[in-house]
Amino acid sequence: MRHPLFAFDPAPVTIIGIGSPFGDDRVGWSVADALAERLSASKARVLKLDRPGTALLDEIAGRHRAVLVDAAATGAAAGTLHCIALEDLPATSAGSSHGLGLAEALQLARSLGVLPAELCLYLVSIDPDNARLPGADLTPAVAAAVEPLAAAICKRLVACAA
């Protein structure tokens, strides 16, 4: 097995877009798609998940580097980008219907000692009213955030790998 960090070709980073097919809630998937186009499979393992929870845990457990992208109702203008620390992620289990929310899943990973050593968490602010329509396109403000975020993540990965 390649050494995960200290090698000339380190193990690929795991990038996970979290979303659903409902309007702006899809933005995590859109960013994942944009990154899959820019990054080779040897550099990044790009996944799209339809909910956080234990499936997310499965995909990040024991990995050294992971990048998560999700839509969030942060109160900021739609399309605003946030790069936040796990500690700043509000626990919102009460509103979540099936098992674990993102914050709980990551807290569980930390409790179990399987949280990636390097975890970047990006949130794109959306208006929750635009996250209910099946099949709807991203609204312009959120769509405009996809490429800049993909570029920022690429830049950061290159900086980390150098």
Add this chain to the structure above:
Amino acid sequence: MTERRIEVPVLARVEGEGALDVTIRDGRIADLKLRIFEPPRLFEQLLVGHHYSEIPDLVARICGICPVAYQMSGLHAVERLFAPDPDAWPLPWVHRMRRLFYCGEWIQSHALHIHLLAAPDFLGFASAPAMAVQYGAEVRRGLALQGLGNRIIALFGARSVHPVGARLGGFWRAPARRDADRLAAEAERAIPQAEALVRWTAGLPLPAAPQAFNCVSLRHPVEYPMMGERIVSESGLDIAVDDFEAQVTEHQVPHSTALHGLLAGEPYLLGPLARVNLNHDRLHPRVTALLGDIGVELPSHDMFQSVVARAVEILQAVIEAAEILSEYAPEEPAYAEIAPRAGIARGASEAPRGLLWHRYDLDDAGLITHARIVPPTSQNQARIEADLAATLTAVGLDADDATLRQTGEMVIRNYDPCISCATHFLRLTLHR
């Protein structure tokens, strides 16, 4: 007159959304409502006009936790209409593979509930992540079991959520022998882990609070029930699946978008504890031996024992899955053609949360003209309300709000209600 209202505005660690309103007046419960406020899903009407062949893929979407159950009840219904002889249908290979598929769902759903939803209650933690700091090995074991269940589902359904492999007469394709062999080895290794899980749940500091209730489940001549032809109860009911409608009444209550189910006008219990109470003589000898060894007595009328019942069913399902997988050989095609006919299709299977009954009226073109889906959570709702009234009274209605709220949530979680399926669920409002 003193009046106190206690509200649990959003129930945590249940599947879906609901709330609990309790009004206490002069030291008695004057009113108790389990409110279910996910919008009604109107799924039955959505099915009308669709072809019977679409049922497995459509109904799988009703629930992200128990899609296999919806698929199996739907297929059972249609196949019972098209091929009425239960001895001839389904094909033995299909029957075994469906049991394996269903074992996967029981394992993943029960493992999720025990470790992430219920156990924190009994060990005094606010959440699963908080519990995992101290009980890391147990939570890891639970997640490994859940993963095994998911992988069994994905073996047939290509994915564990809303699987797509099931079809009328069997499966679209048989799993590759290599994939089945890998899972067979994993299932075999999971058996001692599942046995340890049963021992662990039996040793949890569970409250002792027996109550009188009537258990209902499917009953099979030899198997621990997953699909079956007879519905039985502790009160002596023993009816064909076709006669369910005549015995169970569903009625709307203003405080809930789920329908309440009653048997002969009385609440009844479905799910793992009901199943194991009525069918412990059908458990695998290895499960029975372990229960004797650790002194678990069945039947039990203490809902807190439902966490043990869930672990027992995980062990049963893991052993059965290991056995089926160890003898696996693919068959092509993985289904049998079956001639359609018009009529009323009724079928049932044991979802992780209990009896899931379906009815489809099919016309000459094979289109659905009427559909009725009776999920376990709505049937359990009246029983949950009765349990809440009894347990809150036993705890003492003069207890502080936090205690009553916590007790109420714990009671509700014992039923592992799946509110999304039932809406046709949860917050606690105490009025006093």
